[in-house]
Amino acid sequence: MKPPRFEYLRPDSVGAAVALLNEHGEGARILAGGQSLIPMMNFRIAQPSHLIDITRVPGLDAITDEGNAITIGAAVRQSTVEYSPVVKDRCPLLVEALKWVAHEPIRHRGTVCGSLAHADPHSELAATSLALNATFTVVGASGERQVPAVDFFIGPFTTVIESGEMLSSVSFPVVPAGSGYAIDEFSRTHGNFAIAGGVSVIQLGADGKVASATLSMFGMASRAFRAFAAEERLIGSMPTAEAIAEAADLALVDVDCSADMHGSEEYRAHLGRVYAGRVLTSAVARAQGGSK
Template sequence: MKLPGFTYHRPESLDETLSLLAELGDDAKVLAGGQSLLPVLALRMSSVAHLIDIGRVAGLDRIDRNGDGIAVGARVRHAEVEHDPAVAKAAPLVSAAMPLVGHRAIRNRGTTCGSLAHADPSAELPAVALALDARLVVRSRSGERLVPAGEFFQGVFTTDLAETELLTGVRFPPWPAGAGWSVRELSRRHGDFAIAGLAAVLDLDRDGAVESAALSFFGVAGVPRRVAEAEQVLLGERPGAALFEEAGQIVAKALEPPEDLHGSSAYRKHVAGVLTRRCLKEAAERAGAGR
């Protein structure tokens, strides 16, 4: 199917991009990898008067590594993040989630920041960003602001981005020395969006007790969702099957997933509880192995 008509812009600089956004407002959409936007346009599920392609904008194609963790620019492809050894070391949960994102062809074109800006509640990367307390770098002609992941995602395909703003990057904090991770999902086929999924981080202290925990679910609400009640019950306790079972039960009670053709609310609640137990076990094993 052919795309609907639009005016195509291909700026060469960030300043030019921000000027276009300031001028065109909600008549414009930004194109990076296009793996979410172009299918929506081709299926006539949406239309746009102006398309701003940032494929030539300098400075947005880097993965920066420093003491503050990892920063991923708006033009960086999923595949680049997936295979970057520095990301695997400094943000292993991000690397672990990448093979679950679509198929290889999609990861070769799609961008990490594009997935975050698209804000599909069944996508992996928004939940990963929430689990890691990532900060999203937002720019406009008025300046730059850093938005915590917990404030960025506001609803289905809805974010804190204003019409005149561009998501220029995402910053993942330094990885805790004693932390383990796990990301799992249930989907009909590999590459499909998740019926339910979980990105988990478990940080152990020197005595092997849980110092901090993050349980960030996707596919179970209109935004990625952390279950603070389940995280809290883990703190100060030693990892074990009984503890993980308790956390899983809390998760199943706390969530109220939507119902659709792929699964009932009750089924998604059950899956979320099972994923909690499995992810916590895997994260605890990795945390112990890294000590």
């Protein structure tokens, strides 16, 4: 199918992009990599009147090492991040997460910020931003605001970005030395959207107990989410197999799992607990230095 008619606009600054968003209102949409938006337009699920292409806005194509965080501009392609030596060195979990996103040709066009703004409940990057406590910079006519990942995703394909606003960058904190991290998922074939998956970052104290833990899940519910009850079970405990199993059992207590053609609620809940256990186990092993 072909998309409905639309006007194509290419601003040369973030300010101009925001002005166009406000000028054209609800019908205006940011065009980043187009890997989600264009198929949605072809299927007539989305019918924007104006597409505002931000991929050539100067400054939005930068990956910046801030010392304690890596900031990724809204026009940075997923593959640029995937093959960035800086990101590999400072935020390797992000590189591992990107390997699970779609296929190489799609990652050459798709952007990291586009995936986050799209807020697909199956998004590996959304869950990774949650596990890493990323910060989103959202820009509108009245200026910019910083939004923590835990507040950014509010429902299926819905974020706190309001009409007239855009995401200009996202900052992923550098994982402290000695931390362990892991991402894993189940999908029918590699590159397909996940039916269930998890991401975890674990830091151990000098006594071997869990000093900090994050666990986020994706593909399971109406949005990617943090599994706070599971995290709380582990923090302050020795990360034994028993403690991890108990934490994994708590991973889904705060959500209703989705059902669709790929699996029932019960199937997803089962997979979710399995994958929560796997990523927690792998993250702990890495933190202990047992696996690189």
